[in-house]
Amino acid sequence: MAPPPDVDGDLASTLAPRYGMLRQSLEAATQSVITTALDAGRVLGIAGDLLRRRDALGDTTRDVTLAIDRVEAQAAHAYVESIDAAAEHQKLRHGIDEAFEAMLEEGDERVLYVHAAEAALGARDALASVRAAMNLASLDTSKLDEKLALVDKGLVKQARSLVALNTMRRKEAAALDASEREAAWWFTARSQCDFLVSLYRLQEAPEQVNITQKHNAAHLAVCEDCQRDVESSSLAYTPDHIAASSLWRREHGEATTSEIAFMDAHAKDCKDCKRALEVLAQPEE
Amino acid sequence: MAAFDKLTDSELFDLIVQMRAKGEDPSSPLGVMCERWRKAAGVVVRRVQASYRAGSPDDEGELYQEAVRKLIERGLDQFRGLSEAHPGKAASPKTFFLRIVKHAAIDAYRRQRELLDAPARDDDEDNRESPRQIAYAINLSKRAAERDEAQSLYWTAFERLKSEHPNEAGAWDAYHHQDLEDHEACAKKLGITVANSYKRVSRAQAYLRRYLQELTDG
Numbered sequence: 289m290a291p292p293p294d295v296d297g298d299l300a301s302t303l304a305p306r307y308g309m310l311r312q313s314l315e316a317a318t319q320s321v322i323t324t325a326l327d328a329g330r331v332l333g334i335a336g337d338l339l340r341r342r343d344a345l346g347d348t349t350r351d352v353t354l355a356i357d358r359v360e361a362q363a364a365h366a367y368v369e370s371i372d373a374a375a376e377h378q379k380l381r382h383g384i385d386e387a388f389e390a391m392l393e394e395g396d397e398r399v400l401y402v403h404a405a406e407a408a409l410g411a412r413d414a415l416a417s418v419r420a421a422m423n424l425a426s427l428d429t430s431k432l433d434e435k436l437a438l439v440d441k442g443l444v445k446q447a448r449s450l451v452a453l454n455t456m457r458r459k460e461a462a463a464l465d466a467s468e469r470e471a472a473w474w475f476t477a478r479s480q481c482d483f484l485v486s487l488y489r490l491q492e493a494p495e496q497v498n499i500t501q502k503h504n505a506a507h508l509a510v511c512e513d514c515q516r517d518v519e520s521s522s523l524a525y526t527p528d529h530i531a532a533s534s535l536w537r538r539e540h541g542e543a544t545t546s547e548i549a550f551m552d553a554h555a556k557d558c559k560d561c562k563r564a565l566e567v568l569a570q571p572e573e
Numbered sequence: 574m575a576a577f578d579k580l581t582d583s584e585l586f587d588l589i590v591q592m593r594a595k596g597e598d599p600s601s602p603l604g605v606m607c608e609r610w611r612k613a614a615g616v617v618v619r620r621v622q623a624s625y626r627a628g629s630p631d632d633e634g635e636l637y638q639e640a641v642r643k644l645i646e647r648g649l650d651q652f653r654g655l656s657e658a659h660p661g662k663a664a665s666p667k668t669f670f671l672r673i674v675k676h677a678a679i680d681a682y683r684r685q686r687e688l689l690d691a692p693a694r695d696d697d698e699d700n701r702e703s704p705r706q707i708a709y710a711i712n713l714s715k716r717a718a719e720r721d722e723a724q725s726l727y728w729t730a731f732e733r734l735k736s737e738h739p740n741e742a743g744a745w746d747a748y749h750h751q752d753l754e755d756h757e758a759c760a761k762k763l764g765i766t767v768a769n770s771y772k773r774v775s776r777a778q779a780y781l782r783r784y785l786q787e788l789t790d791g
Contacts, residue, residue, distance in 0.1 A: 388783060392776055445790045449783060488779040520789035521782035523720070523727050526749035531724040532680045539672060546735065547728040550750040557752070560686060567624045567679050572617055572664075572671035 303463055307345050310334050314351065318358040325370045328363035329418060331355055336417025339424060340468045356425045364422055368431050373438035376415070380439060380474070383408020384449050391452035391488055405453055409474045412439065413460070416472060440473070447477035448517060451484045481514050483507045487521060530554060530561040535568050577605040586666040590653055607641050610667055614640065614674045621678035627685060628678075636681060640674040648673055730784035738780055744773035745781070 314334045322328050335355045338348040383405045390401035415436060422429050450457065461475040469476050478484070483504045508514050527534070530551050537543040538551065555562040577585060585606045592599040615633045622628035652669045664672065735742040748759045748770070760770040 388779075392779055446787065448786060488782060516789070517786050520726075520786045523723055523785050524730070524778055524781040525727075527724055527727070531721045532676065532683075533721050533724050534728075535679065536676055537725060539676075542725075544728045544732050546731055546746065546750065549746075553751050560683060563624060564679055564683060567621055567675070570620055570624070570675070572668050572675055573613065 302459065303341070303344055307338060307341065310337060311348075311351060314338070314355050318355045320358070322359040323363050325363055325366035328359050329367040329370070331359055332364060332367065332418040332421040333414040334417070335424075336419065336421035337414070339420050340417060340465055341463050343465045344463045352421070352424065356421055359425070361425075361427055364425070364427055365431075367418070368422075368435070371415070371432070371435050373435040376411070376435075376439045377441065377443070380408050380412050380443055381446075383411075384443060384446050387451075387453050388449040388488075391449075391485060402453065405450070406456060409450075409453070409457075409460075412474045413472065415439065416468075420468075444473050444477060447473060448481065448484055448513070450474070451478055451481055454479050454482050478513065481507065481511060483511070483514055484517060487518065526550070529558060530564060535564060539568060577602045582606060582609070582666050586652075590649060593649065603641075603645065606666070607637075607644070607670070610670050611637060613667070613671055617671050617674045618678050621675060621682065625682040625686070627682050632678075632681070636674060636677050639677045639681075640670065643673050643677065644670055726785055726788050727781075729788060730781050733784050734777060734780050738777070741773045741777035741780060744770055745777035748774050 314331065317327065317331050317334070322331055335352045338345060339352045342348055386401045386408070387405035390398050390405060393401055415432075419429055419432050419436065422432065457475045457479045461469055461472065461479055464472055464475065486504060508518065527550075534543060534547055534551060538548060543551075551561070551565065555565050577588075580588065580602075585602050589599040589602050589606065592602070614637045618628070618633045618636050622632070648669065652666060731742065731745070734745065743763060744759060744765075747753050747762050748756070753759045753762065756767045756770040756774070759774070760767045763770065765773070
């Protein structure tokens, strides 16, 4: 189980207006029996939202159970059937890219990227809420689980690109019940790794990652994910000279056009690398 | 041994690959195969030595051993991969081995030159290296070798940058690959402002870091 997120401020007062409105929407939407896929998705999403945040909102089980009872099973299954997993995957992937852009931008552009990325995370969270509501209603979730696995495929590791949204993500994670947090990777994964922002962000000396600041150094000392990220991103520098492995790749037709262009440009001013290329051109037999 | 002598290079190579796949020890046929190429390997080493005006006859044996080690470690699988990727186009096993010899020799004499070029230490005491210093040097050399191998990741990441963010890739290429290393020159070459050059290069580095992290994830 994920540890409770480190969040500043009064969570209850932040949540109260938003979820108060949701409760009203749920009540209004379930005045009659739900028979269409679209309505079922909406109601199950809201019900699941409240259900997954019982610890923060107070016990919502009664309201949620009453609402879910109004959803016909066939409508719930039709909603699951209507989910385009590939499209949802793309939406989430795009959201992660937008979160990364938000980290590099300033001003209005940054705000736009943040909104778009938050919407994508919200859409993924809504699917988790639908699942929670279906589970409470004892409806079969195996089809939905298959689709959710496709939506998430390969994206969990990319959570590092969400660090620009960490303040919001920590709040969202804190609002979730403890048992829900680990599964909600879009809010929790790398949500403590603010250090990464300094690795990517435009700086006066971009080649110097600010790991000397106390809070960054302290995080880096204990976070293996960040240690790995620093190690792998340390390769993001143009080689000083032509690497031996580049010579090998060039001889076997595996070097990229950019790599070959770099080698040729570099060899113009570097005697040693020029000689290496000349020797490389010698036939073996 | 005599049975192996009758096989051609290609037949021996196939036999070695099959034995490895079955988990059997291929050292006997491998020994026969490499021994056939020892003389030719010596010719390759001497040619590289002549280009570098360095080395001694003793190096031939060492570099031959190094090449056999590299062939066993990675070369056998790599050659099979190349042959499958480019049927009919790949070199013969012998040429492939001699290429390994050539690269081992280039690498050795480049490193030797680096050492010669490094500033000499004048304090005699400094020249007596402690076990700790030796261990540190070995570790550094191992890491340098790993980084060298990892250069392919850098170029893969740069290809992705070119396709996803061509403007940033263009600025990065001008600034770093073409050695401009000056935003004014870079801006002039690309027809953009200096501020934009700075922004594009910085963004390029952020993307490259992200791509490299994802490549390392596997």
